[in-house]
Amino acid sequence: MKKVKLFLGAAIVALMFTSCYTEVVVEDPYVDPVPSITLGELVSSYELWYVDIDRSSGNGYIPFMQKAFTVSFQNGTMYANNNLVGIGAQGYGFGIDVGFYNTHNIELDISHDIDGFYSFEVTQLNNNEIELYYPPLQLSYILVGYQRNTFNYDALFYDNIHYFIQEYVAWEKTYTSPYGEPNEFDYENYLQFLPGGGNGNFQSSEDPNGMNINSIYWDYTGIYNVDDVPGDPYLKYLTLDYDFMGNEYFQLTVINDHTIELFHEFSGTVYRFTGKGYIQYKNTDGKLRKSKKDIEKEMIKISKF
8 A cells, every 4th residue: 555645634533422422433544544735735835945955865966956945836836046145035035946846646746947857756744844755866855844934044044154155256355454464365356165075165366356257367276164153143254274374264244145254363354355256056067055964074174273
């Protein structure tokens, strides 16, 4: 007998009371009960489904699922928030149109605009969680449902800020404070943060301001870390590993979707960088989200000591 995968609203035992007798009606254990809602109604019952990468499992990955922070299923169209730049505003909070979907029985069929066709088996885990299971790879994605007006876009943004700084081709220095001690980082005018093992690689350049981003000569390539600041979810530590002049340590603050501020701890100087060349993630290139456990395994930790 096939497994029932939709959450059931009906009780197994129904008690019917009258003035004369009590009748106990027991559901036939060999007959599958009828789900209270259809799969189509279930996946559209929440406006946003957060893709909980930390709870995914299986062999390999599906590109469009691995890129998405949230997915949505609305009237046959699938939407995704693949970028942190503009999240909460882009597509009225839904993100961008990435394909279309169809449902039948317990199967969710998705036809992605670029990655192609995938068919998932759906299990409802509780009132606001579902599992998408892809049998060919024995791959499972856990989705958590929210409505747009209750979803914490800010928390998502700051929890994943290492992806945010990868969403521009380059960051150009546009401000240096008049205070602070002179230091070697004063000469760095461009930064680039690249997807890679752990928190990734960065590049820097001393080219003059106003360069075409495709013409920048990257003088140095190293590794970087982004770390949490205990007690302050909106502030991060950024460490750039410069072998030739030692590591550089900053407090990283996001001013807006295209401006970051770096406070250089040793010199007391404040820098601002503006993002150039926004990268919209929809195709098979670019960042792929990884679980915190996988990042921790791959990350080359830069020590302050």
